[in-house]
Amino acid sequence: MALPTPPIEGHCDPRFAAVRDAFAESFARGEEIGASLSVVEDGRCVVDLYGGHADPGRTRPWTRDTLANVYSTTKGMAAICLLRLIEQGQVDLDAPVARYWPEFAAGGKDALPVRWLLSHRAGLAAVRKLLPGEALYDWDAMAAALAAETPWWTPGERHGYHAVTFGWLVGEVVRRVTGRSVGTYFREEIAGPLGADFHIGLPDAEHARVAELSAMAAPPPDSDGPNLIQAFMNEPEGVLARAFMNPPSMALGPNHAAWRRAEIPAANGQANARGIARVYGALARGGTQDGVRVLAPETIELLREEQSVGPDAVLLLSTRFGLGFMLPQQSRDTRFGPSESAFGHPGAGGSLGFADPEGKIGFGYAMNKMGPSILVDARPLALIDAVYASLG
Numbered sequence: 001m002a003l004p005t006p007p008i009e010g011h012c013d014p015r016f017a018a019v020r021d022a023f024a025e026s027f028a029r030g031e032e033i034g035a036s037l038s039v040v041e042d043g044r045c046v047v048d049l050y051g052g053h054a055d056p057g058r059t060r061p062w063t064r065d066t067l068a069n070v071y072s073t074t075k076g077m078a079a080i081c082l083l084r085l086i087e088q089g090q091v092d093l094d095a096p097v098a099r100y101w102p103e104f105a106a107g108g109k110d111a112l113p114v115r116w117l118l119s120h121r122a123g124l125a126a127v128r129k130l131l132p133g134e135a136l137y138d139w140d141a142m143a144a145a146l147a148a149e150t151p152w153w154t155p156g157e158r159h160g161y162h163a164v165t166f167g168w169l170v171g172e173v174v175r176r177v178t179g180r181s182v183g184t185y186f187r188e189e190i191a192g193p194l195g196a197d198f199h200i201g202l203p204d205a206e207h208a209r210v211a212e213l214s215a216m217a218a219p220p221p222d223s224d225g226p227n228l229i230q231a232f233m234n235e236p237e238g239v240l241a242r243a244f245m246n247p248p249s250m251a252l253g254p255n256h257a258a259w260r261r262a263e264i265p266a267a268n269g270q271a272n273a274r275g276i277a278r279v280y281g282a283l284a285r286g287g288t289q290d291g292v293r294v295l296a297p298e299t300i301e302l303l304r305e306e307q308s309v310g311p312d313a314v315l316l317l318s319t320r321f322g323l324g325f326m327l328p329q330q331s332r333d334t335r336f337g338p339s340e341s342a343f344g345h346p347g348a349g350g351s352l353g354f355a356d357p358e359g360k361i362g363f364g365y366a367m368n369k370m371g372p373s374i375l376v377d378a379r380p381l382a383l384i385d386a387v388y389a390s391l392g
C-alpha cells in the first residue's frame with residue numbers, strides 16, 4: 001500500500017513552480033522520507049521548501065528548522081575556512097604543511113604543500129594502522145595519526161578522494177594557525193555572521209532538531225559505477241577500505257550523539273538546505289551577502305582552478321577538483337547544472353550544495369533517505385534541471 005504524499009511546506013517564488021512540482025514528485029514516487037530544498041538567486045532566497053518526516057518510522061514531521069547529516073557536503077565549508085586564511089595571508093597555499101603543523105613532516109612529508117591537502121593529492125586518504133573506535137571522535141588522535149602516516153602514493157603525482165581525512169588535514173592547519181577548531185572558526189567567522197544554519201560539531205542542545213538517516217541504499221545491480229563493496233572485500237586493508245572504515249566506528253553511522261557532537265569536518269556537518277544555499281548563494285555573487293564577506297572574488301576564482309582530474313586513486317572512478325571543491329565533469333552525475341563555472345560538493349547518499357557564479361545561483365539540498373550515490377544523486381539532479389528550466 002502506497003504511503004500518502006506529505007504536504008510540501010515553505011515558500012517558492014512563482015517563477016520556480018516547476019521546482020516545487022519536482023520536489024513534490026520525488027515524495028510521490030517514494031524517493032524521500034524527509035527533505036529540504038533551497039535556491040538563492042543573486043542573494044535572494046527564491047525557493048525554501050521542506051516536507052516529509054525526520055525519521056524512517058515517519059513519526060516526526062520534518063520542520064523548517066530540521067537538520068540532517070550532510071556527509072561530504074561538509075567539505076566545502078571546511079575548505080572555505082582554510083581558503084579565508086590563505087586569502088588573508090595567514091597561510092601560504094604553496095608552503096609546506098609542516099610550516100604550520102611541524103609534526104606533519106614525519107613520513108617524508110616535510111615538503112608536502114598546503115595546496116595538495118585541498119586538491120586530494122596528498123596521498124593521505126586513510127590511516128593504515130587500525131585505530132580504536134573512539135579515535136573517530138578524538139581530534140588529537142586523528143591529527144596525530146595523520147601526521148605520522150606515510151602517503152599511500154607519491155604526493156602530487158596523482159589524486160584520490162580523501163573521504164574523511166580531508167577534514168582533519170584541512171582543519172588541523174586552521175587550528176594551528178588560528179588557535180580555534182575548524183568548527184568554532186566556521187561558526188564564528190562564516191555561519192554565524194551569515195546566518196547560515198550549518199554546524200560542524202553540534203551542541204547537545206541542538207540534537208533534537210536532527211533527522212535520523214536511513215541506511216545507505218545499495219546501487220542497482222546493472223549500475224555502471226564501480227562496486228565499492230566488492231572492492232572493500234577484495235582489499236580489506238587497502239586504501240579504499242581504510243578510507244571509509246578506519247576507525248571502524250564509522251560503521252556505526254551518524255545517528256548518535258557522539259557523531260553529532262564531534263568535529264569530523266569532511267563528513268558530519270549538520271545542516272538544512274537553507275543553510276547550505278545561504279553559503280553558496282554568497283559565493284555565487286562574488287563572496288559577499290548582506291555585508292558579510294565569505295571569500296573575496298579573487299579567492300573564488302582561485303578555488304575554481306582545476307587541480308586534479310581523471311582516474312581517482314581511491315574511488316575507482318573519475319573525479320575533478322579545484323581547491324576543496326568538486327568541479328563539473330562531462331558525466332551527468334558530476335555536473336552542477338549547465339554552467340562550467342559552477343563548483344560545489346555532494347554528500348554521500350544525496351545531499352548537495354553548489355554555487356553558479358554565471359547565474360548567481362546558490363543551491364542546497366538535504367535529506368534523510370540515503371540513495372546509492374557517492375557523487376550527485378538523481379534526486380538533486382532532477383531539482384537542478386527544474387531550477388534551470390525555470391530560469392529559461
